[in-house]
Amino acid sequence: METPKQFSPETILPIVVECLREVLLQKKLPIPDPIEETRLIGSKSVLDSLGLVTLVVDIEQRVEQEYGCYVPLTDERAMSQTHSPFRSPLTLADYLSRLLIESVTL
16 A cells, blocks of 8 residues: 555646546547646536546546555545535645545554
């Protein structure tokens, strides 16, 4: 199992960005620059609801492959936050980093 230090947002962000890039390419959508600040939800989102679901599933699978642990991104905790972790790849990487650290410290 990885150590919490290896689950920093900076370490997780490339996974989120790569998965987003793949979803955008599959949907034949342009890659925004900077991609790390791309809106994932809301009126200016680059993804529709199906695209967001695809992104979340891809990220969960990639994290499980790379780190050997499954961390669900769409639980009640994520949905009940004042500021959604799905605003951008940066906020999603930060949220996922916290979940991964919690999963190894439990």
